Amino acid sequence: MKVVIEVEEPYSLDLSMSPSFISSLYVKLGPNEWAKIAGTLGGSLKLRQVGPSRVEAECALDVPRRLLEEVVVLELGAWHPPFEDLVPKLPSRFRWAAEALSTAYPGVRLPIAPHDFNHVFISVSLSRRANYERFVLRWCRRIWELFNGDLEAIARSSPEELAKVGSSYQVAQLREMASDLLSIPHRLSSIASDLRLPRIRSHLDLLKLKPEEARLVLLRGCRYLGPKAADALILDSFKAPHFIPCDVHLRTVARRLQLAPEGLAVPDKQRCSRYTCIEGVVEGVKGCPRANNCLRAWMMGLSEAGGWFQTLCYIHGSSTCRTASPRCSSCLIASQCPSAST
Ligand code: SF4
Numbered sequence: 499m500k501v502v503i504e505v506e507e508p509y510s511l512d513l514s515m516s517p518s519f520i521s522s523l524y525v526k527l528g529p530n531e532w533a534k535i536a537g538t539l540g541g542s543l544k545l546r547q548v549g550p551s552r553v554e555a556e557c558a559l560d561v562p563r564r565l566l567e568e569v570v571v572l573e574l575g576a577w578h579p580p581f582e583d584l585v586p587k588l589p590s591r592f593r594w595a596a597e598a599l600s601t602a603y604p605g606v607r608l609p610i611a612p613h614d615f616n617h618v619f620i621s622v623s624l625s626r627r628a629n630y631e632r633f634v635l636r637w638c639r640r641i642w643e644l645f646n647g648d649l650e651a652i653a654r655s656s657p658e659e660l661a662k663v664g665s666s667y668q669v670a671q672l673r674e675m676a677s678d679l680l681s682i683p684h685r686l687s688s689i690a691s692d693l694r695l696p697r698i699r700s701h702l703d704l705l706k707l708k709p710e711e712a713r714l715v716l717l718r719g720c721r722y723l724g725p726k727a728a729d730a731l732i733l734d735s736f737k738a739p740h741f742i743p744c745d746v747h748l749r750t751v752a753r754r755l756q757l758a759p760e761g762l763a764v765p766d767k768q769r770c771s772r773y774t775c776i777e778g779v780v781e782g783v784k785g786c787p788r789a790n791n792c793l794r795a796w797m798m799g800l801s802e803a804g805g806w807f808q809t810l811c812y813i814h815g816s817s818t819c820r821t822a823s824p825r826c827s828s829c830l831i832a833s834q835c836p837s838a839s840t
């Protein structure tokens with residue numbers, strides 16, 4: 499079955515898919531052409547951008563058309579209109595950079611896969627302090643082959659079985675992380691006694707919570723899962739475009755473009771497990787005392803464009819404004835950059 503999805507311009511399948519953790523469920527076949535290899539419709543779905551506002555989805559399985567369209571719209575990021583439309587409304591301290599970066603990298607959206615939450619959790623967990631292109635994609639593909647993304651099988655696995663994926667600590671810790679996530683429903687009353695949450699039967703019911711509630715529960719309930727990874731997991735599986743994973747590229751680009759005051763702290767697990775950045779977002783949880791000195795809280799001035807702006811910084815930081823050696827001579831926004839080296 500083939501469906502054509504109309505996407506409002508500007509839209510780029512490559513620029514939306516590549517920086518997203520959803521790309522770990524795909525292989526890139528060519529320019530603007532991706533095949534899904536794991537998760538829902540894995541092995542059966544191909545996506546191809548066939549025009550500035552058209553994406554063709556071809557599915558080898560006989561699934562209801564509505565289901566196919568629903569999955570594809572989410573994974574393309576087409577569930578949200580172009581973030582470029584929000585730029586004129588951004589605070590002036592961010593607006594010029596959002597304009598410059600989105601002109602350099604047009605059509606970026608935020609793919610999400612709530613239906614593949616386990617896979618996204620695995621990919622995000624493996625990405626802690628690891629290069630996504632070099633390591634995480636390779637580990638994920640091996641895990642899809644060996645465990646098919648089955649968290650229970652991973653939680654039951656032996657160290658020897660996981661060692662077939664890789665010898666890094668990120669892979670070794672995946673067993674405990676999977677086991678922690680799966681056991682959250684049984685531990686909810688102890689880890690979230692101060693939150694007024696409904697009972698959840700499965701960890702997948704976390705998707706029914708407010709994203710800020712899910713963030714608190716994930717950080718409290720999963721060893722090794724820090725704020726950056728929790729934010730990335732939520733950004734890639736909830737409709738929460740205001741979530742901002744504070745990765746190294748956001749820190750670097752924000753500093754070089756002078757988008758934030760010098761010396762802001764990065765989110766830390768201890769505070770993020772206890773507070774919300776803004777008081778009142780989650781009933782019964784206090785606002786963070788560090789909110790006026792934290793990069794995430796500062797960047798939340800971007801509101802609904804926060805996750806998109808972070809993605810632009812990821813694309814720019816990983817390709818051009820690299821932390822160790824920025825490529826100013828080939829930078830598309832050099833003429834506006836206060837840190838450009840000539
Ligand atoms: S303001 Fe506090 S709760 Fe919010 S990200 Fe920063 S450290 Fe975490």
Ligand code: SF4
Nearest residue numbers: 819824826829835838
């Ligand atoms: S000019 Fe250099 S420092 Fe400025 S954004 Fe471009 S690569 Fe980064």
